[in-house]
Amino acid sequence: MSTGPPLTEVELVSAWDRALGQPAARRPLLLLGREDADRLPVGEVAALLLTTARTWAGDRVEAVLDCPACPERLEVGFAVADLLAAAPDWPHEPGPTGDEPGAATFTLRWRGHRLTLRLPTPADLEGAARAGDAAAAERWLLRACLLAADPPLDNPVAALPEVSAAMAERDPLGVVAVGLTCPGCGTATEALLDLPAWAWQAVDARVRRLLGEVHRLARAYGWSETEVLGLGPHRRAAYLEQVP
Ligand SMILES: [Zn+2]
Numbered sequence: 001m002s003t004g005p006p007l008t009e010v011e012l013v014s015a016w017d018r019a020l021g022q023p024a025a026r027r028p029l030l031l032l033g034r035e036d037a038d039r040l041p042v043g044e045v046a047a048l049l050l051t052t053a054r055t056w057a058g059d060r061v062e063a064v065l066d067c068p069a070c071p072e073r074l075e076v077g078f079a080v081a082d083l084l085a086a087a088p089d090w091p092h093e094p095g096p097t098g099d100e101p102g103a104a105t106f107t108l109r110w111r112g113h114r115l116t117l118r119l120p121t122p123a124d125l126e127g128a129a130r131a132g133d134a135a136a137a138e139r140w141l142l143r144a145c146l147l148a149a150d151p152p153l154d155n156p157v158a159a160l161p162e163v164s165a166a167m168a169e170r171d172p173l174g175v176v177a178v179g180l181t182c183p184g185c186g187t188a189t190e191a192l193l194d195l196p197a198w199a200w201q202a203v204d205a206r207v208r209r210l211l212g213e214v215h216r217l218a219r220a221y222g223w224s225e226t227e228v229l230g231l232g233p234h235r236r237a238a239y240l241e242q243v244p
Pocket of ligand 1: 067068069070071072182185
């Protein structure tokens with residue numbers, strides 16, 4: 001996986017500023033600074049975002065979820081390294097059969113049909129979100145990602161369970177579900193981790209802290225934002241210690 005050099009603090013603040021002008025679902029993508037971000041597999045985007053966010057927020061993903069059956073709040077935490085270890089090495093090389101021309105395209109045998117599919121992208125998820133309920137969204141994704149069927153399918157929806165399983169196997173960070181048991185009432189529940197949202201929140205908190213530091217040093221020394229950010233974290237911290 002190529003991620004390029006980590007963003008500098010100045011670049012991070014600029015990316016955050018541009019992203020705030022976008023709808024919430026698009027904001028994490030802007031942190032990657034890649035034109036093709038919304039056309040990559042969802043799990044590849046998640047892996048890139050985890051890699052970016054861990055630079056700024058440390059190695060833990062923490063989420064708090066509501067128990068569906070009682071007022072208890074359930075905490076779930078992961079090491080970013082463990083999540084990344086589950087990700088495949090993007091991009092894939094073509095498979096040994098030559099069936100897989102790229103990272104996102106693969107074939108699946110299903111009841112005598114040869115299905116050519118690609119993995120969902122953030123752009124697909126946006127389209128699916130406009131399709132209606134969860135079942136309509138699934139059908140929308142299937143239509144978008146089923147590139148060919150030989151022989152043609154009368155009822156593509158019948159292949160959904162196998163197609164979903166095949167996608168999950170190839171893109172394990174595409175959908176990350178965790179099983180939880182409520183310590184209060186014992187109810188077992190399954191929650192989906194929204195990794196891009198976590199990455200955005202981590203970066204958002206980091207940038208707001210940085211801007212608070214800019215504010216204190218600008219007021220104390222008359223420096224510009226660029227000058228304060230240009231100090232780097234260690235010199236900035238040393239100056240902050242001098243400021244009441
Ligand atoms: Zn509960």
